[in-house]
Amino acid sequence: MNIELIVVPTSENVSHVQLVGRLDVLAMKEIDVRFHGETAARERSAIVDLSRLEFITSLGIGMLFGCAKSLRRRGQTMVLLGSTGFVDTALRTVGVHEVIPFATTLDEARRLARDARS
Amino acid sequence: MAILRLTLASRLAEIKRFGAALAEFLDEEGVPPSLAHRVKLVIEELVVNVIQHAFDDGREHTILLDVRTEPGGVAIVVEDDGKAFDPRRARAPALRDLVDTGKSGGLGLAMIQKLARDLSYQRIDGRNRVRAFVAHRVP
Numbered sequence: 001m002n003i004e005l006i007v008v009p010t011s012e013n014v015s016h017v018q019l020v021g022r023l024d025v026l027a028m029k030e031i032d033v034r035f036h037g038e039t040a041a042r043e044r045s046a047i048v049d050l051s052r053l054e055f056i057t058s059l060g061i062g063m064l065f066g067c068a069k070s071l072r073r074r075g076q077t078m079v080l081l082g083s084t085g086f087v088d089t090a091l092r093t094v095g096v097h098e099v100i101p102f103a104t105t106l107d108e109a110r111r112l113a114r115d116a117r118s
Numbered sequence: 119m120a121i122l123r124l125t126l127a128s129r130l131a132e133i134k135r136f137g138a139a140l141a142e143f144l145d146e147e148g149v150p151p152s153l154a155h156r157v158k159l160v161i162e163e164l165v166v167n168v169i170q171h172a173f174d175d176g177r178e179h180t181i182l183l184d185v186r187t188e189p190g191g192v193a194i195v196v197e198d199d200g201k202a203f204d205p206r207r208a209r210a211p212a213l214r215d216l217v218d219t220g221k222s223g224g225l226g227l228a229m230i231q232k233l234a235r236d237l238s239y240q241r242i243d244g245r246n247r248v249r250a251f252v253a254h255r256v257p
Contacts, residue, residue, distance in 0.1 A: 002134075025166050026133055055155065057162055058226035065217050072217070086155035093232045094225060099213045 003027035007038055008049065014113045015042045018049035023060030032063055039078065040070035045113035047106070051082030056090050068100050077101065077116030081109040120147050121186045128169050128179040128198075133162065136183060147187045150254070156233045157192045157252045161185070163226040164196045164205070164248060172200025172246070191253035194234075198246050204239040205230060205248055 003023055008016040017038050021027065039046040046067065050056075068078045081103045083091055091097065103109035122143040126132045140161065144154040165181060173179050184195040208227035216225065231237065234250035241247075 024133060024137075024162060025130055029130075055158070057159060057166070058229055059166070061225055062216075065219075068217050069219065086152065089152075089155075090159060090229070094210075094228055095213050099217045 003031055005031050005034055005038065008047075012110060012113075013044055014110065015039050015044055015046040016049070017046065018052060020052040022055040023053060023063070024055060024057045025059045028057075028059045028063050032066075035063060036067060036070070040067045043071075043074050043076065045076040045116055046071060046078045047081050047103075047109045047113060048078060049081045050087055051084060053083070053087045054085075056087050058094075061091065061094070061096060064096070064100065075116075077113060079103050079109045079112045081106065119187055121184065123185075124183040126165065126181040126183060128173055128181055128200075130166070130169055132169075132181075133166065136165070137162070140185065143185065144192075149187065149192065153192065153252065153254055157185070157194065160230050160234050160250055160252055161194055161196070163230050164194070164250070167205070167226055168196065168198045168200060168246075172198050172203065174201070188251075190255075191251055194250045194252065196246075196248045199244060200246060202241050203246060204241075206237055206239055 002021050004020040006018040006020060008018055010016045015038060039048065048064065071078050079101050083102065101112045103112055122140065124136050124139060126136055140158060144157060161183065165183065168181055179199055182197040186193050205227050208224055210228035211224035230250065234252050236251040238249045
């Protein structure tokens with residue numbers, strides 16, 4: 001399996017998921033529906049932990065944009081947490097950090113998610 | 119200088135096959151991880167773009183991939199017999215618009231333009247030939 005989607009239990013009023021592995025075109029087709037189900041469909045801000053993601057392509061970024069759009073329409077936000085190494089480089093290369101908030105710690109991610117709702 | 123040549127069918131399942139061969143080649147050639155990641159991304163974006171947009175006749179086509187290590191980086195050539203398309207002419211999309219629409223159109227080509235240098239395009243005898251060079255030094 002290229003990609004794994006882990007739902008992180010949380011007592012906060014936010015969704016929290018972690019992506020593990022490679023988010024390429026095949027992986028995106030594999031988890032797209034479930035990713036939206038665990039994030040955008042819940043209609044509350046979502047923290048997407050990328051700390052264990054090793055690779056991402058434009059279609060993977062498109063999946064994140066799709067989720068961000070759905071949440072934004074409902075006055076919620078998506079926060080990207082803990083991107084490192086190549087994934088962080090790839091995201092920043094095309095400027096994703098300019099349109100979706102990045103956080104380096106879980107506390108910061110929670111605060112950004114809360115701020116979006118206030 | 120070492121060369122990897124692959125012939126791919128124009129279907130997405132090929133991504134896994136060439137990804138494994140490419141990873142093995144780059145590892146054997148001692149290409150450092152930061153460069154290898156950028157090479158893999160540029161190739162995947164180029165090949166997926168061809169598979170998804172170059173053909174509209176419903177038939178399976180062949181894509182030729184040539185990867186070679188050179189002093190200073192890795193050279194990539196992708197050839198296909200699909201519709202003429204010059205990736206240098208693609209304009210980077212406005213990210214705000216992409217988030218507003220939830221789409222990623224044009225983002226792959228923007229990534230290629232940022233990560234590769236010396237991007238060139240030729241149309242020869244009905245075939246597209248795209249060459250990109252991914253340097254050790256980040257552009």
